[in-house]
Amino acid sequence: xxxxxxxxxxxxxxxxxxxxxxxxxxxxxxxxxxxxxxxxxxxxxxxxxxxxxxxxxxxxxxxxxxxxxxxxxxxxxxxxxxxxxxxxxxxxxxxxxxxxxxxxxxxxxxxxxxxxxxxxxxxxxxxxxxxxxxxxxxxxxxxxxxxxxxxxxxxxxxxxxxxxxxxxxxxxxxxxxxxxxxxxxxxxxxxxxxxxxxxxxxxxxxxxxxxxxxxxxxxxxxxxxxxxxxxxxxxxxxxxxxxxxxxxxxxxxxxxxxxxxxxxxxxxxxxxxxxxxxxxxxxxxxxxxxxxxxxxxxxxxxxxxxxxxxxxxxxxxxxxxxxxxxxxxxxxxxxxxxxxxxxxxxx
Amino acid sequence: xxxxxxxxxxxxxxxxxxxxxxxxxxxxxxxxxxxxxxxxxxxxxxxxxxxxxxxxxxxxxxxxxxxxxxxxxxxxxxxxxxxxxxxxxxxxxxxxxxxxxxxxxxxxxxxxxxxxxxxxxxxxxxxxxxxxxxxxxxxxxxxxxxxxxxxxxxxxxxxxxxxxxxxxxxxxxxxxxxxxxxxxxxxxxxxxxxxxxxxxxxxxxxxxxxxxxxxxxxxxxxxxxxxxxxxxxxxxxxxxxxxxxxxxxxxxxxxxxxxxxxxxxxxxxxxxxxxxxxxxxxxxxxxxxxxxxxxxxxxxxxxxxxxxxxxxxxxxxxxxxxxxxxxxxxxxxxxxxxxxxxxxxxx
Numbered sequence: 001x002x003x004x005x006x007x008x009x010x011x012x013x014x015x016x017x018x019x020x021x022x023x024x025x026x027x028x029x030x031x032x033x034x035x036x037x038x039x040x041x042x043x044x045x046x047x048x049x050x051x052x053x054x055x056x057x058x059x060x061x062x063x064x065x066x067x068x069x070x071x072x073x074x075x076x077x078x079x080x081x082x083x084x085x086x087x088x089x090x091x092x093x094x095x096x097x098x099x100x101x102x103x104x105x106x107x108x109x110x111x112x113x114x115x116x117x118x119x120x121x122x123x124x125x126x127x128x129x130x131x132x133x134x135x136x137x138x139x140x141x142x143x144x145x146x147x148x149x150x151x152x153x154x155x156x157x158x159x160x161x162x163x164x165x166x167x168x169x170x171x172x173x174x175x176x177x178x179x180x181x182x183x184x185x186x187x188x189x190x191x192x193x194x195x196x197x198x199x200x201x202x203x204x205x206x207x208x209x210x211x212x213x214x215x216x217x218x219x220x221x222x223x224x225x226x227x228x229x230x231x232x233x234x235x236x237x238x239x240x241x242x243x244x245x246x247x248x249x250x251x252x253x254x255x256x257x258x259x260x261x262x263x264x265x266x267x268x269x270x271x272x273x274x275x276x277x278x279x280x281x282x283x284x285x286x287x288x289x290x291x292x293x294x295x296x297x298x299x300x301x302x303x304x305x306x307x308x309x310x311x312x313x314x315x316x317x318x319x320x321x322x323x324x325x326x327x328x329x330x331x332x333x334x335x336x337x338x339x340x341x342x343x344x345x346x347x
Numbered sequence: 348x349x350x351x352x353x354x355x356x357x358x359x360x361x362x363x364x365x366x367x368x369x370x371x372x373x374x375x376x377x378x379x380x381x382x383x384x385x386x387x388x389x390x391x392x393x394x395x396x397x398x399x400x401x402x403x404x405x406x407x408x409x410x411x412x413x414x415x416x417x418x419x420x421x422x423x424x425x426x427x428x429x430x431x432x433x434x435x436x437x438x439x440x441x442x443x444x445x446x447x448x449x450x451x452x453x454x455x456x457x458x459x460x461x462x463x464x465x466x467x468x469x470x471x472x473x474x475x476x477x478x479x480x481x482x483x484x485x486x487x488x489x490x491x492x493x494x495x496x497x498x499x500x501x502x503x504x505x506x507x508x509x510x511x512x513x514x515x516x517x518x519x520x521x522x523x524x525x526x527x528x529x530x531x532x533x534x535x536x537x538x539x540x541x542x543x544x545x546x547x548x549x550x551x552x553x554x555x556x557x558x559x560x561x562x563x564x565x566x567x568x569x570x571x572x573x574x575x576x577x578x579x580x581x582x583x584x585x586x587x588x589x590x591x592x593x594x595x596x597x598x599x600x601x602x603x604x605x606x607x608x609x610x611x612x613x614x615x616x617x618x619x620x621x622x623x624x625x626x627x628x629x630x631x632x633x634x635x636x637x638x639x640x641x642x643x644x645x646x647x648x649x650x651x652x653x654x655x656x657x658x659x660x661x662x663x664x665x666x667x668x669x670x671x672x673x674x675x676x677x678x679x680x681x682x683x684x685x686x687x688x689x690x691x692x693x694x
Contacts, residue, residue: 007436009693061449063637076391084595108596111652140596140604210629246430249455249487257487263668264693267614290410306457324691344671346356346611
């Protein structure tokens, strides 16, 4: 089957480009001498995780327990969930996973750690834990090295908690003082600091400079968001993920409608919602739920109903999360149809 | 099982409120004396479609062929797909459906109609067709009564095309001249105008005034978007769809993090992304993919890790489309777990 035979909207992935991105990031991290932990929330497909591991990644990240279950079931054996796992149902699932694979989670409060410890005392087992530091992202994380120290002291001896170190996101040079001070305090207190996990595609070198023992990167496999936004930099050679659409209406001069809207591309702002490969001069300027509204006023091409147009979506991870399958192709040949097994695993 | 026992994030639906909304719209349309055609893209759940039909709706709408397949398989027998169905694969599926149920589609070009006719000549059968009018929405649709007439004349005799009338969306009073002139031209030309389909929740009375033979409404079952946006009008009594979340982090004064972000609520802007039932004074001010960032600075409540918070999502249809199941409850008791069978049917 050729990609031209696929009905639309079709979410497809250029395998040559995907493999190139995976290899390039692996090489980049080898050259920096920092271990890479690939974040699989960007794709949620076990076989792509295995490709990342085969290229040299030391393990993967999942953002939810349900995603980790999918990956463990596919044979992945080292997973960091950089997320506070809260509540007895999830903790029980976490402990089950930790019996089958090396599982590490983030915590930023005694309450989260205590919940895991309580579960471990009920069900047995233990979980590797990193304390999450808020080094500027203003999301989760303890707010200071002193808080990190205090929390570490509280949880290090809890049954079922195997404290391994700290994590932050994203790795920024501004985090240096926070990390250095935390390391000094922990050393003084005799606390274990085997892992300092940094993260963010594009932050690998900074992670190394900060002294991180690993760097978590995910969106590098699609290499798209920022490039599509600043279209002068766009090299579609680096963007494997595409959505093939069909023109379903050419109602008025300057406007065409394609058969994908918010339920195909995701509703993530801002305009433009995607970059057109065949006609970079056209722009998706609005989206209904199932219609994409495209401004073609700057194009000299005569668009016809039935014509196919290929777009690099703006937020590739959110777009892929809407679909059950990803079609991998090489040249024009369909090579694999991957079920997006981690899709919708919000728990 | 009680809803308090559900792990989070959980997408739940208050069945009393859902039934009330369904009955209220059915009564509203009866009082207006305009037939209601319920748009099921808002929920994608066959049993809810059957509830709408049982309340008096004359049929349903689906936005994609894949959604209509789900509904026909569940026994629904009258479906309008107000969408240009383009391409031989979809046309073949459409014709198969049209053998099992009364299926109507919109067209706004000869190309779309010709594609359906070509398919009908290959596979047999015919499809009921409405010509879509762009009466101001600037999406699909012919641009003038003259264009509607010209297209109707082109397609009325095509094999496999059963021209039934016209449709527009949304019904607006500004559409009156367009509709009246189209009706006059069609009458003069002896063209069939059995159906004039109007649409949009809240536009039922206008549809009647415009002379529509039916009104398509969908989002009335959730009754939420505009109310959450203008929070002073919000009556959560009318909003059945909720997302139960858990507080996973209380990292700094004024900020808490919940276990649902863009993959749970959808990324549809603007702020706020949802309305909190228990604490209307707090606000989701930002979203990561799996984290909701909540401003609690205006609340005197002391939020704890593990606490559950219930939100009415901003774009309820997009949020539900991210999830595989909807839990229906009454009081606090779980009564049904519906698979969202139409989810992800973008083709």
